Amino acid sequence: MSEQLLDYQSLWSRLEEAYDRIAPIYNDHAESHRHAGAEALSAVLQQRFQFDLPGVFTAAFDLGCGTGHCGRALKQVAQKLAGVDLSAGMLRQASEQAAEYDEFIQGNGLAVLSERTGAFPLVAAINVMQLVEAPDMIFKTICDALPSGGVLIFNADVNVESVDNVREWRSGHYRFSPNYIAARLRAAGLALLYCHFYDDRLIDLPGGERQPVRSACYMVQKPN
Ligand SMILES: C[S@@+](CC[C@H](N)C(=O)[O-])C[C@H]1O[C@@H](n2cnc3c(N)ncnc32)[C@H](O)[C@@H]1O
Numbered sequence: 515m516s517e518q519l520l521d522y523q524s525l526w527s528r529l530e531e532a533y534d535r536i537a538p539i540y541n542d543h544a545e546s547h548r549h550a551g552a553e554a555l556s557a558v559l560q561q562r563f564q565f566d567l568p569g570v571f572t573a574a575f576d577l578g579c580g581t582g583h584c585g586r587a588l589k590q591v592a593q594k595l596a597g598v599d600l601s602a603g604m605l606r607q608a609s610e611q612a613a614e615y616d617e618f619i620q621g622n623g624l625a626v627l628s629e630r631t632g633a634f635p636l637v638a639a640i641n642v643m644q645l646v647e648a649p650d651m652i653f654k655t656i657c658d659a660l661p662s663g664g665v666l667i668f669n670a671d672v673n674v675e676s677v678d679n680v681r682e683w684r685s686g687h688y689r690f691s692p693n694y695i696a697a698r699l700r701a702a703g704l705a706l707l708y709c710h711f712y713d714d715r716l717i718d719l720p721g722g723e724r725q726p727v728r729s730a731c732y733m734v735q736k737p738n
Contacts, residue, residue, distance in 0.1 A: 582612025
């Protein structure tokens with residue numbers, strides 16, 4: 515594993531533990547959030563590949579596949595689909611519920627991708643980016659592992675009201691400004707192809723109010 519990935523070792527361990535605990539209730543607990551992410555992925559794929567969806571990619575890599583909600587949308591465009599997750603508990607649910615995957619791998623998806631450089635022309639990371647404080651390392655690792663012309667689709671919670679990145683007080687999820695995401699993508703060498711904004715889940719605010727979270731699903735490409 516690269517030094518950069520090792521720096522994040524405590525985050526990966528915490529996520530593995532947390533999602534192992536959440537796995538049995540994830541589908542009920544994350545109902546709206548989960549569907550919004552998978553639907554946004556589907557919308558972006560439809561928009562970009564509406565005339566040649568089936569099997570347009572030889573292989574896709576679902577980074578942080580969880581219980582497998584993105585399997586159906588990804589298998590539409592990929593001949594082979596690998597689902598990778600830190601949590602054995604989440605993968606257990608996926609293997610029972612999501613028949614679209616050809617392969618499941620337990621482990622850090624970024625390390626697995628680095629070991630299989632060039633093997634996956636499509637990488638998806640849905641509902642993963644809000645777990646990290648800064649996406650640079652993820653963008654850079656994925657860009658290095660993609661073949662030229664390869665595509666990454668990911669979503670992120672966005673703060674459209676200001677240029678600041680914020681952290682939700684309750685869930686601890688990170689929300690980035692769109693300008694910040696654009697700058698971090700450029701720094702990693704990824705070119706923006708398409709971006710779809712949508713309303714994600716409702717969150718509780720201090721004082722009992724509820725507010726929708728704005729999210730964006732991005733399709734980006736490693737230039738040829
Ligand atoms: C909020 S869930 C999303 C699951 C699924 N993509 C969905 O949209 O329903 C986040 C998942 O990402 C996994 N994850 C986060 N970082 C990861 C990494 N570096 N490698 C593999 N899995 C990761 C977690 O274990 C968790 O199962």
